[in-house]
Amino acid sequence: MISMQRARSLLFLSLVAATTTLSLEARASADVAKGGDVFAEECAECHSVREGKNKKGPSMFGVVGRKAATVPDASYSDALKGSGLTWTPDKLDAYLAAPKKFVPGGKMKYDGLAGAAERASLLAYLTTLR
């Protein structure tokens, strides 16, 4: 039989766990929402999030985990085509921080997103594009 004190402890721990889970989910959701705003502010003029819709830059649908320069009908620099990159979150983070430094000779006309928190939010949002 569980003592009253132990039951209270279990209940407390359960509440903490539930609250933490909800908090993490809320934070993740907030990050994704914030990332959507960052995308609208910084990226949407040149990139669509719709599958198959290329603008000046390729569609961002499914970008996380994708091999670089492989979206059909999109226009890429020779530098990116020959980079051998796969857009893992860490590679994307480095690229978004300083595109011209990360892929010299690339043609994306973007100076980079300096804020690590903004990049994290943006990556959280890009991860949802599937």
Add this chain to the structure above:
Amino acid sequence: MKTSNSGQPGRLFHAWRAGLSMLAGLGILAAAPSAHAVPSFARQTGADCAACHVGAFGPQLTPYGIKFKLGGYTETDGKDGKVPLSAMLVGSYTQTKKNQADRPADNASVNKNLAFDEASLFLAGRLSEKIGAFIQATYDGVGRSTALDQMDIRAAHTFDLAGRETIVGLSLNNNPGVQDPFNTMPVWGFPYTASALAFGMGGAGTMINGGLEQRVTGLSAYTFWNNLLYAEIGTYRSLSPAMQSKFGLGRADDPGRLGGGTTYWRLAAFQDLKKQAFNVGVFGLNTSLQPDRNAPERNKFSDLGIDASYQFLGTRKHVGTVNTSYIRERQTRDAWLAAGEAAERKGRINEFKLNGSYHYDQTWGATIGRFLTTGTADATLYAPGNGDFSFAKGSPNSSGYLLQADWTPWGKETSWNAPWANLRLGAQYTMFTKFNGAKNDYDGNGRNAKDNNTLFLFAWTTF
């Protein structure tokens, strides 16, 4: 539609034809409104109209649109086979507070006019890797004629200069300022469309405000360095009357022969911070005009302008803009003096404009503007006895406010039939606090400035 951004009505053209050649120098050589939203650019780039234009409809450019223009209209989504053609239709209803004394056009009434303003065809887009064009031919539904309208053919090259992106380019165009990428020059400033059958923003203006449009050809060289500094210099030549006739412009409105030393120049600093953007600049036009090609006398015009604009862009859900410009023109009127069309050899005219806009969801827009034209008096140049367009006390002064509300249902990436279907419906109201020299009785016949207040409802579509 024979109005410029200053909204000078077509009736002034008829007055011109009647012999008021001095109006050429007053910058009221009216021409089509700068009503440009060109879907062929969107089809070429894959971008939505809202990427380049505030409120998802032209012509007010976003930073992205500014760079597209400076890049020579050549950017693409990488796919070939795009046809650089677009079309535009504008219809409107115009109502003034008090009936006009005369019909504002041959086929119009003295008030409450429904009009098919214009139909335009554009050759607009990339012609080669480094050459692009924006060429407009317009059927003027009020004047019932077809003519070459705005033209800007560009060659642009982008390269790295000491690690900084640099664009150098050339613009072959037919209107000083049409090649400008910002939203403050008279060609591209608010209002972006106006009634051809009302009073514009008064009866006088500067030369750079439409005084030469379509009647000249110019070539300018420009550079845009590090997305920061813009510089341009160019010159213009007048078209011969025969060439004006070939372009459908007619010989009757020939402004005369332009002096050989005509100079157009522009300097601006620009900052694109993605969530917001701003620019400040100066510009100028120095020219002389021989209104009677058979007489040696010339009028000289020296225009100097300063301008600034700010855009809050954010996530593009709420977009706000502020644009302002001030132009000061010095005139030396030897030709008008010799012809008895001016009493003073020297004179000045100044134009101030300030406007702010807000757009919600790139769909619902509201704009408020202030305009103020002032100048030195000349009892002959700004004469009474021209009906509703008479001047009081020899003064060119006019002032007032502009209000506009508009609805642009499409033009976004997910809009119906994007980017082919584009529409703006708008209501614009012009309130005069002074017209041609006076608030009250400016025509000596009891007409007040506020009698010219104008309601202009328009439907504007491009595809």
